[in-house]
Amino acid sequence: MKQLLSFIKKEVLHxxxxxxxxxILLIMPVVQILLFGFAMTMEVKNIKVAVSYxxxxxxxxxxxxxxxxxxxxxxxxxxxxxxxxSSLFKKEKIDTIIIFSDEFSNEIHKGGISSVQIxxxxxxxxxxxxxxxxxxxxxxxxxxxxxGSVQPIRINTELKMLYNPELKGSYxxxxxxxxxxxxxxxxxxxSISIVREKEFGTMELLLVSPMKPAYIIxxxxxxxxxxxxxNLLTIIVLAVMLLDMPVRGSFMLLMGVSFLFIFVxxxxxxxxxxxxxxxxxxxxxxxxxxxxxxMLLSGMLFPLDSMPKFLxxxxxxxxxxxxxxxxxxxxxxxxxxxxxxxxxxxxxxxxAVLVIASVKKFKVRLG
Amino acid sequence: xxxxxxxxxxxxxxxxxxxxxxxxxxxxLFGIIGPDxxxxxxxxxxxxxxxxxxxxxxxxxxxxxxxxxxxxxxxIGYMPGRFALYQDLTVEENLNFFASVFNTTIEENYHLxxxxxxxxxxxxxxxxxxxxxxxxxxxxxxxxxxxKPEVLFLDEPTTGVDPVSRKEFxxxxxxxxxMGITIIVSTPYMDEASRxxxxxxxxxxxxxxxxxxxxxxxSFNKTLIALKADNMRQLLKDVRKCSHIKSAFAFGAxxxxxxxxxxxxxxxxxxxxxxxxxxxEIYRIPPAIEDCYIWSR
Numbered sequence: 001m002k003q004l005l006s007f008i009k010k011e012v013l014h015x016x017x018x019x020x021x022x023x024i025l026l027i028m029p030v031v032q033i034l035l036f037g038f039a040m041t042m043e044v045k046n047i048k049v050a051v052s053y054x055x056x057x058x059x060x061x062x063x064x065x066x067x068x069x070x071x072x073x074x075x076x077x078x079x080x081x082x083x084x085x086s087s088l089f090k091k092e093k094i095d096t097i098i099i100f101s102d103e104f105s106n107e108i109h110k111g112g113i114s115s116v117q118i119x120x121x122x123x124x125x126x127x128x129x130x131x132x133x134x135x136x137x138x139x140x141x142x143x144x145x146x147x148g149s150v151q152p153i154r155i156n157t158e159l160k161m162l163y164n165p166e167l168k169g170s171y172x173x174x175x176x177x178x179x180x181x182x183x184x185x186x187x188x189x190x191s192i193s194i195v196r197e198k199e200f201g202t203m204e205l206l207l208v209s210p211m212k213p214a215y216i217i218x219x220x221x222x223x224x225x226x227x228x229x230x231n232l233l234t235i236i237v238l239a240v241m242l243l244d245m246p247v248r249g250s251f252m253l254l255m256g257v258s259f260l261f262i263f264v265x266x267x268x269x270x271x272x273x274x275x276x277x278x279x280x281x282x283x284x285x286x287x288x289x290x291x292x293x294x295m296l297l298s299g300m301l302f303p304l305d306s307m308p309k310f311l312x313x314x315x316x317x318x319x320x321x322x323x324x325x326x327x328x329x330x331x332x333x334x335x336x337x338x339x340x341x342x343x344x345x346x347x348x349x350x351x352a353v354l355v356i357a358s359v360k361k362f363k364v365r366l367g
Numbered sequence: 368x369x370x371x372x373x374x375x376x377x378x379x380x381x382x383x384x385x386x387x388x389x390x391x392x393x394x395x396l397f398g399i400i401g402p403d404x405x406x407x408x409x410x411x412x413x414x415x416x417x418x419x420x421x422x423x424x425x426x427x428x429x430x431x432x433x434x435x436x437x438x439x440x441x442x443i444g445y446m447p448g449r450f451a452l453y454q455d456l457t458v459e460e461n462l463n464f465f466a467s468v469f470n471t472t473i474e475e476n477y478h479l480x481x482x483x484x485x486x487x488x489x490x491x492x493x494x495x496x497x498x499x500x501x502x503x504x505x506x507x508x509x510x511x512x513x514x515k516p517e518v519l520f521l522d523e524p525t526t527g528v529d530p531v532s533r534k535e536f537x538x539x540x541x542x543x544x545x546m547g548i549t550i551i552v553s554t555p556y557m558d559e560a561s562r563x564x565x566x567x568x569x570x571x572x573x574x575x576x577x578x579x580x581x582x583x584x585x586s587f588n589k590t591l592i593a594l595k596a597d598n599m600r601q602l603l604k605d606v607r608k609c610s611h612i613k614s615a616f617a618f619g620a621x622x623x624x625x626x627x628x629x630x631x632x633x634x635x636x637x638x639x640x641x642x643x644x645x646x647x648e649i650y651r652i653p654p655a656i657e658d659c660y661i662w663s664r
Contacts (some may be wrong), residue, residue: 014453
């Protein structure tokens, strides 16, 4: 026991002596949450709109008033000549132009048919389609109000976005950042710290000592377990306080699943360290082999359902994709233990396989 | 105490060790002498249970490296050829760590390392990476000794260390030997051989000779001469062409050559004179270990 404690103390000293790394490890999740939460938001806000309509047109003015009342749009300009559209987009940085036909109110009052043209800067297709659907929604709700009972029967689709009515991007990013940060710290840092002993020749000394291999591994794990717990709590607190993320399910369940995932990542790190001989290789494998799949195949950036089948199969082998699903279920949808049994089972099987593989791979002698 | 029997080890196509055997008694200072690449480090790794040999076996105090390796690891001290301590930990932290790895404390065995550690104690709060080469070796030796090992394995402990520190280091080994610790030490420096009780000369993975340094020198049964002149490079070429000379090698500031008997010296002197060499010196010398190594077999 004394052996183990002094080994852990040594590991903690290594981490504390390397001030730059510890700073990065503690600040990284904060920066990522702030970046993903605020800067990299996919919600549309502050859209600059220019409008073109005949002065005094009653219905057009009402619609414009509604659009400008929405928090998403700023009417910045009224244009008279719809022909210099392209210069508007280029010089004025306008995002959207709405053009009402010349006799808009009259046409509606007379025949009930008129038209509005929406021109978008579609160089960002996501934003363009979101903006279009917002504006069409405003126009169609207005249309319903002014339509009398004489109108033919129409079926209105009513959309309801469950769990995330405002379609906040952070609901997707926060679970993603949790998976990403835990992977980096647990898998990458653990593998590097074990491989460093090999590279500097100190592993040779540790092997020629009565130190049990299990002790070596436990003492490598403990400090990163602590750091990743701190990171986990930081992320959750920031997400709740700054990004208004809910924690609808049980907090203990969330932490429990997170620890399961942390242990999976730690064993991945140990397994990687048994494969390579130097720190650069460990960094490459855990960077390319772990971080990329977490970013691309967990569902954090791109929805898994729309991926080709073989990518979905690969994603099934990425622990982060299961963790990502669980966090969303527990945090956002408020589901309980019974609803996430499948994911927990899969993560547990992964952990068991990795532990067995690492134990088999760990050498009590030099390679 | 250390019994090495018919060890062979091959890495891919390179035969690192070929049928190596020796015996070291308790309290003996045993040297393994040979140049880089002769197989010394491989032999050390086999003796310290880090590598498994292809053939043969090793017993450390009657414990087999195959079955009792955990027991062996508790009772040996190992200092690898490369400085392998934690560079970001201080001198004291390193020593403390290795003491606790072996379930002991600095205080318990301080008498063992006192003579060595007292040299570096003033720097105990300095990071190990910032120590000089000689101090690093002393710290590494302290760490290898802190658990009072039965046998101490030192792989090239004096490589890259200045001459003064080297001398100090060997003096320390003498003190440890006198405390009853068996020491197996390897070195590429032939001049250090004479400080061992017995030595093994290793060449291309095989032992040439195992004996006391004195006996190895006494068994050198050739007539050895040293030659000097102003133009040493030309001299070596010319000497090799002279009659009576069996073979000649440059040895620092001299050329050493083997001849049949003393009577030929005068004749060789005349031959060299005729080749216009100036300030020629030529005389009979007693062999050193390095001569024995070069002219073995």
